[in-house]
Amino acid sequence: MPTYERGDLVKVELSGDSSEIGEWMWVRVHHSDDKKQIVFGTLDNEPIQDYDRKITRGSELAVSYSQIREHKKGSV
DSSP states (O other): OOOTTOOOEEEEEEETTTSSSSSSEEEEEEETTTTEEEEEEEEEEEOSSSSGGGTTTTEEEEEEGEOOOOEEEEOO
């Protein structure tokens, strides 16, 4: 069984460039790769920072397990 499953929510820490403070955001898991320690999913909230308008609610993301700060089991 994978560490993170479809429908789970993970809170990840993201930041833009080195001058920006990190931001915590929720990602809805589509699937994960335990071997490479990557979660693939959709951003589930609207970011506070601009990120040059590249990241918005619904954006598809791939995040490292090392960026995950919280995990909630979900449903599909």
